Amino acid sequence: MSTPLDSKMPKKIGRIGELAYNLWWSWNADARQLFRQLDKILWRDTRHNPVQMLVELSAAQLEKAANDASFCQLYDTVMQQMDEMLDIKNGWFYKNYPQHIDDQIAYFSFEFGLHNTLPIYSGGLGILSGDHTKESGDLGLPLVGIGFMYPQGYFRQVLPSHGWQEAQYIPLDFDKAPILPATDSDGNEVRAKVFIDGHHVHAKVWHVRVGLTDLYLMDTDVDDNQPWERDLSARLYYGGHDMRLKQEMLLGLGGVQVLRKLGYDPTVWHMNEGHSAFLLIELLREKMRGGMSFADAKEEVRKHTVFTTHTPVPAGHDAFPFHMMEKYFGAIWEEFGISREAFMELGANDDKHEGRNFNMTVLPLNMAGQANGVSKLHGAVSRDMWQHVYPNISSVDDVPIGHVTNGIHVPTWVARELGDLFTKYVAPDWLERHDEPEMWQKVNDIPDGELWEAHLELKRKLMTYLRTRERGKWMNGLHDANQVMTGGMLFDPEALTIGFARRFATYKRANLIFRDLDRLKAMLLNAQRPVQLLFAGKAHPADDPGKHFIQEIYNFSKANHMGGRVAIIEDYEMHLARFMKQGVDVWLNTPRRPREASGTSGMKASLNGVPNLSILDGWWVEGYNEKNGWVIGDDTEYGDDLGAQDWADATSMYNHMESSIIPTYYDRGADGIPHGWVKIMKEAISSNAAEFSMRRMIKNYTEQLYLNAM
Numbered sequence: 001m002s003t004p005l006d007s008k009m010p011k012k013i014g015r016i017g018e019l020a021y022n023l024w025w026s027w028n029a030d031a032r033q034l035f036r037q038l039d040k041i042l043w044r045d046t047r048h049n050p051v052q053m054l055v056e057l058s059a060a061q062l063e064k065a066a067n068d069a070s071f072c073q074l075y076d077t078v079m080q081q082m083d084e085m086l087d088i089k090n091g092w093f094y095k096n097y098p099q100h101i102d103d104q105i106a107y108f109s110f111e112f113g114l115h116n117t118l119p120i121y122s123g124g125l126g127i128l129s130g131d132h133t134k135e136s137g138d139l140g141l142p143l144v145g146i147g148f149m150y151p152q153g154y155f156r157q158v159l160p161s162h163g164w165q166e167a168q169y170i171p172l173d174f175d176k177a178p179i180l181p182a183t184d185s186d187g188n189e190v191r192a193k194v195f196i197d198g199h200h201v202h203a204k205v206w207h208v209r210v211g212l213t214d215l216y217l218m219d220t221d222v223d224d225n226q227p228w229e230r231d232l233s234a235r236l237y238y239g240g241h242d243m244r245l246k247q248e249m250l251l252g253l254g255g256v257q258v259l260r261k262l263g264y265d266p267t268v269w270h271m272n273e274g275h276s277a278f279l280l281i282e283l284l285r286e287k288m289r290g291g292m293s294f295a296d297a298k299e300e301v302r303k304h305t306v307f308t309t310h311t312p313v314p315a316g317h318d319a320f321p322f323h324m325m326e327k328y329f330g331a332i333w334e335e336f337g338i339s340r341e342a343f344m345e346l347g348a349n350d351d352k353h354e355g356r357n358f359n360m361t362v363l364p365l366n367m368a369g370q371a372n373g374v375s376k377l378h379g380a381v382s383r384d385m386w387q388h389v390y391p392n393i394s395s396v397d398d399v400p401i402g403h404v405t406n407g408i409h410v411p412t413w414v415a416r417e418l419g420d421l422f423t424k425y426v427a428p429d430w431l432e433r434h435d436e437p438e439m440w441q442k443v444n445d446i447p448d449g450e451l452w453e454a455h456l457e458l459k460r461k462l463m464t465y466l467r468t469r470e471r472g473k474w475m476n477g478l479h480d481a482n483q484v485m486t487g488g489m490l491f492d493p494e495a496l497t498i499g500f501a502r503r504f505a506t507y508k509r510a511n512l513i514f515r516d517l518d519r520l521k522a523m524l525l526n527a528q529r530p531v532q533l534l535f536a537g538k539a540h541p542a543d544d545p546g547k548h549f550i551q552e553i554y555n556f557s558k559a560n561h562m563g564g565r566v567a568i569i570e571d572y573e574m575h576l577a578r579f580m581k582q583g584v585d586v587w588l589n590t591p592r593r594p595r596e597a598s599g600t601s602g603m604k605a606s607l608n609g610v611p612n613l614s615i616l617d618g619w620w621v622e623g624y625n626e627k628n629g630w631v632i633g634d635d636t637e638y639g640d641d642l643g644a645q646d647w648a649d650a651t652s653m654y655n656h657m658e659s660s661i662i663p664t665y666y667d668r669g670a671d672g673i674p675h676g677w678v679k680i681m682k683e684a685i686s687s688n689a690a691e692f693s694m695r696r697m698i699k700n701y702t703e704q705l706y707l708n709a710m
């Protein structure tokens with residue numbers, strides 16, 4: 001693949017631009033080392049952005065690297081690995097299902113969390129899509145991704161000294177991001193064109209290389225569009241109903257078109273969440289234009305479609321009033337030769353608050369051949385929640401919504417320091433075999449002292465990262481003393497550190513741990529065995545209750561009486577996420593059961609030997625085993641008595657902290673090592689690493705869903 005950087009590169013390292021433009025480097029340890037070696041300071045200051053580095057480095061600096069024998073040796077190793085990775089025949093999929101190698105899978109998602117240089121995700125859903133894309137390539141699946149390029153991304157969070165979150169939108173510098181215009185086989189730039197409300201909206205298409213997988217992102221910021229159309233893809237999760245509907249038309253209808261123009265002919269269409277469900281309408285239209293009847297076309301579309309639902313929270317399911325649907329889809333049902341009612345029936349749903357409307361979960365439940373939730377519990381909750389969509393099914397167990405429990409992309413989320421230990425004690429090829437549960441028993445062979453030292457190193461790295469950030473903001477006049485203080489300046493690298501970071505959706509109850517302040521303070525301020533709490537996360541800009549939670553925690557973090565034992569870090573994203581999940585001691589999760597469909601941050605923590613203290617919700621129902629962490633509360637559901645639920649959960653959490661977590665953490669052997677704690681760390685890794693890997697998940701999707709659709 002050629003890139004704009006190629007002409008600048010010395011011949012000996014001529015393909016380094018190709019590497020920088022393939023995000024594969026971000027989960028290959030040697031490739032990361034190569035860029036680090038090129039310029040350590042710039043590597044840190046660009047927050048690991050090799051495209052920007054190569055743009056900014058002078059010809060002389062690059063020439064120097066090309067004349068450095070050790071650099072060139074590493075370069076050759078990395079290139080060889082990249083070429084092996086790019087050959088689909090080396091992958092698991094081809095080895096097991098060679099007859100399906102030409103069956104393409106189209107994967108649609110509203111957000112993709114791939115790397116901090118591409119801020120086009122908001123939270124867990126996006127990270128999941130990103131991890132799905134990465135692992136699909138690692139396993140050699142013939143998968144292609146479709147989504148949006150949001151030039152202003154999701155917002156950057158600023159926490160002023162009053163603690164009320166502010167949102168900043170910073171336009172992406174396209175020349176320093178790992179994306180290039182997508183071209184067809186003739187080298188022409190690809191465009192999509194969707195008829196919306198009387199005229200055509202145009203989108204250009206960007207191409208992102210994610211290992212073996214291609215990802216295409218639509219962007220409406222083009223000259224042919226009216227100003228309001230140019231803004232359609234400007235930001236993620238921004239604007240009202242009307243904007244959302246138009247975006248979803250563009251993703252579903254336009255996305256199919258883009259794939260066709262690029263020459264794809266997928267046999268599997270996977271809708272990751274309902275945002276892309278209009279692709280079903282576009283596929284129907286294609287088939288009917290090819291001469292099929294409506295009924296036959298529907299049957300044909302059903303065979304090849306997969307839908308994943310991601311949340312039991314009602315606000316997480318988009319729905320549009322019929323009159324809006326009428327405005328945008330009138331021409332389509334006429335083309336189909338069906339009535340308005342027949343069209344609306346495809347997605348009709350009775351909403352408790354808004355009456356009957358067109359629901360973007362009901363549409364794919366009605367039309368897609370296969371549907372699933374994202375954990376065992378969430379599968380059951382979804383069958384119950386959507387039983388009404390299937391009037392002919394009387395038993396909730398028969399509702400055709402299964403589950404595939406989420407996972408995480410292990411090479412992205414594992415700390416290098418731990419990876420080195422796994423290589424030494426678990427298996428030299430542990431990374432290739434990381435979804436084999438038995439292999440992980442060997443974690444017990446790691447000497448306690450080595451695992452503990454690696455963890456302390458990661459904890460120091462986290463603390464240094466926080467201080468470096470704050471020092472920079474302080475020196476540039478961006479933060480006052482209060483903000484520096486709330487950013488963790490009084491944090492103690494020796495103290496037991498509990499981490500909490502995710503979107504500040506209110507059901508996640510970030511402030512639950514402050515419920516009984518006296519009891520909490522007795523732990524935080526204990527002179528011998530102190531505890532400190534580290535928070536991060538954004539609230540959606542329209543979510544004032546979520547912003548109140550942030551402000552409440554912010555106020556605790558700067559209150560004198562809390563002793564600097566609470567901190568909240570601005571602008572949570574993937575870069576900070578890695579530092580936090582690898583560097584704290586305990587990972588806290590307090591959703592209001594059963595609203596957390598899966599949750600994935602706890603899996604990332606567990607993989608890195610950070611045990612979970614969590615409500616029995618989402619993945620933790622499957623992940624907890626009595627030796628690898630703690631369960632807050634039990635499986636009681638409290639209905640509308642939210643106060644009682646909060647109090648019971650908080651009490652249970654404090655009990656664990658006082659009776660188990662704090663004593664075990666601080667109980668050191670004569671060698672200074674907390675052997676009891678290290679045992680829990682080892683159990684967290686060995687019991688969860690394989691089971692909650694994205695590799696296990698992609699194999700499940702392939703064998704339970706994709707192969708059926710092929």
Ligand SMILES: *Cc1c(COP(=O)(O)O)cnc(C)c1O
Pocket residue numbers: 122123124125127501502503572573574577598599600601602604
């Ligand atoms: C993993 C991750 C999430 C998801 O966190 P949950 O605890 O599952 O809600 C959100 N944001 C970032 C940056 C992540 O890395």
